[in-house]
Amino acid sequence: MMTMILAYNAVLLSFASGLLALMSNQCAMLLTLSQRFLTVDAHFPRCRKLLDRILEESRYASLHRQAVFVLLGLSGVFAVLAGLSVMMGQDNLTDQIGLGLPWLPWHVRFDGLSGFFFLIIGIGVIAVSLYGPAYVAFYQESQHPFAVLGLFTGLFVGGMYLVLLADDAFFFMIAWELMSVASYFLVAFQHEHSANRRAAFIYLVMAQVGALAIILSFGVLASFSDGLTFDALRQTTVSTTWASIAFVLALFGFGMKAGIVPVHVWLPEAHPAAPSHISALMSGVMLKVAVYGLIRFCFDLLGELQWQWGVVLLVLGTVSAVGGILYAMMQPNLKRLLAYSSIENIGIIFMVLGLAMIFMANGHPQLAALGFLAALFHAFNHSLFKNLLFLGAGILQHQTHDLNIDTMGGLIQRMPQTSFLFLVGCMSISSLPLFNGFVSEWLAFQTALQVDVLDNGVLRSLIPVSAAALALTAALAAACFVKVFGMIFLGLPRSRNSEKAQEVKDKSMLYGPALLAGLCFFFGIFPNIIINLLNGVAKQLLGQSLPNDAALSWLWLAPVSANKVSYSPPMVLVGVLIAGGISFWYLRRNLETKTMRRASAWDCGFGGLTPRMQYSCSAFTMPFRRIFARVWLIDECIDKEMQGAMDMDVKAVHYHLQVQDHSWPRLYQPITHGVNQLAKRVGRIQTGNIRVYLGYSFVTLILMLWVIS
């Protein structure tokens, strides 16, 4: 019960922080209230003084912001505690809340799976609340009221907690909608730009269409059972056809929220529009809630799994992973790039979930547990490093007033701390050893390599190919983030803004990213902490744990068996330190050559290297553009301005490049076109003439009478 209270506290605190945010402009009112009702100042002069100081006009705003984020951060702390305690306890806690309609109480259930996602949300929320106060201070109160931002942030976070707690379809949908609608207002927060309004609208439309699909999928299950509670849904047996229909609907609904190709278009629009700490929450955390929904629906409620569903997930995941990172590579806008890279990571998660499903359906629950664990671990890792990178992007946006990677450069000299934290994020997202991203990808490879146990020839050749696609994804991600880090932080500054940029003044802004970077490294070295927790979740949900869970010591990672695969990150770390240390010490022992001489870089003897001669973003990715040309819609043109006699001398050259993804013109424009056409047809019956409308009512009346009689 203690755990349940922790979880409730997390929910309540997030709502409380939202409500407290509403008090942002009520300083004067609070002052009069305190003067009227607190007449005890004779006894507690200190208390009075403190109150007056808090309510002083100049301090109030910043104190209030901090208080809101402290509450939000506390809710994160409670969420982490609740998640950990339920995963350690390994039991299902259930409860009922008498809210809502009188005959439909809200059922609440808190088990290992929800607990794990509570942990993900909690860590994300803590990092964001450390970062938030300083970040939000940059907004002008008159244009972007903090009350709106704080209120919807609180509701958004609370909604996500409730989705995880829900144990009936009705409550689930209410919480889901709370999450979607609250985040719509956050995307639309900077509504003065038309692009942001458009992004928010697309987001809202897609969220609602997705929600509709989810309601329908619950409806399919509910029509065979006697209730809307998950327990009732769990106990029904549905024919394979209907189960497949429910699966497809759920995949569409949850996949839309998670950002699977081709229903991903809202993601690269919405993420750059929202404030950075909100994009961090949306990308790092909300997408995971969608993954939770899919896992809960398929692995828990749907009953027996079919391997064909696994194939669908595997293929969709592979396409999203490769497509996502290829699109990401071409984006000059940092936040759009990160949004596309979220699509890639969600693709990897779906891919591994598909593997788990295939193994489960083919009667290998232990390997299914391995895949399941790899997917969840990757979800956890992605939430850490993507949060980190989005928070870093927010810092960059503030310090350079821009998000275009092509205008940055050389920031490692000016922003050493930010650059270091960002580097950690880039390294873990590129899945380099010693960082957490590598461990989950390693587990994914291990799952894929167990394909030998399957009998089906198609699966046996499909899975290795998708594993190779995963390798391609990882390599492309490394290239993409080399580009990101190299263009932003290394080289020479490409614009005046980045030349003048400085490290953040308010160091508290770095605490959140520092916490996340530390966790990225920590869980890269000691992944077994999370894997042990997840093993319990797998046992609870799939009824199976890892094939070799005896070998899960702190030092060794050997999920299948000790003499097949093993990986020991702590020993790798020690080895790297020894090798690096010896070479470092040995080569610098001579005092004469220890100091380095600085000289200008090689300029081929012509002199005058300028920042414009460096490789830019589009130059760096040019070979990829040529090799994978079919993937994008590329609009590239070079305009030459001529001058002089006979117009023969080149005065200026303009290079223009636009890279678009195929889904807009191929999928969405036909749909919008069709809807508009349909609306026009329907619009024809609305003539605006009252006699025609009276005629309609008359005909309807006659029809009704005819039907009744």
Place this chain on the structure above:
Amino acid sequence: MTWLLAIFQTLLFVALAPLLAGWLKWCKCHLQNRQAPSLLQPYRDLLKLTRKQPVVAEHASWIFTRAPYIIFSAIVLAASIVPLIAVDLPTAAIADVIVLVGFFAFARFFLALAGLDIGTAFGGMGSSREMTISSIAEPAMLMAIFTLTMTASTTNLSFAIIHVLNEGLVLRPSFVFALFALMLVAIAETGRIPVDNPDTHLELTMIHEAMILEYSGRHLALIEWASQVKLMLYGVLIANIFFPWGIAQSFSVQALAHGLLAIIGKLAVLAILLSISETLLAKMRLFRVQEYLSFAYLLGLLGMLSHIILEASR
């Protein structure tokens, strides 16, 4: 004892790498009717470089000056997990073949960043090309490796080699495909002809050399040494996975000496083959490399499919 042996093997690996580079150069020179430098010339070069004071570009940050150490230690660690003269050493268990690919990726990540750090066009050019080539080469390499690991049903190199040894001499079509795929990838990844030419600094064609153009002194020595170790790593992978005979399976002195002689012999033959191919071929255009690597990937895929269709137990 076994740990000592493992450390000894790693040191031997790192120490022998320049010799292999020297031997390769020697063979190439003789094939091309040139006078060959001494076999020990790479050692002399490295020693000379470590004694010099490094010159660093003005705008270089800590990434540039620390990258050589990071690259070198990543490659040394990769060398420590590949069985050279004996199998079943404890270091083989700390990382498997996927982590090995990860180590290469780690080194490459920092090399590419170092190329971008100085802010010249060359560095960016090299980094961009290196990342392009490696991102197509990596899937091809993993495809070849997966063929092997699925046959041996382990990703641990040591156990995989033991499995091949126990099988005896069997002609597996999948292994033939995988061998050729891995050879093609090895040529691309170590920057040899026809993908990259390690001997020239021709501006428009260089890849690896473009990234390290600004390095000098001990930094250059470390990077050169690391790339020599990397070349030898690929050689040892090919030699010991596909032709493991001779490697020591027990830790007696005789077996170890036998293993050492065997690997030296195998590497010498591989180097001769490489120098012949480098003499016969010319460097190809950058945008032909993708076709070359897709061919490697296709070979890997064929190997995988022939394993699944022809050789699998059921």
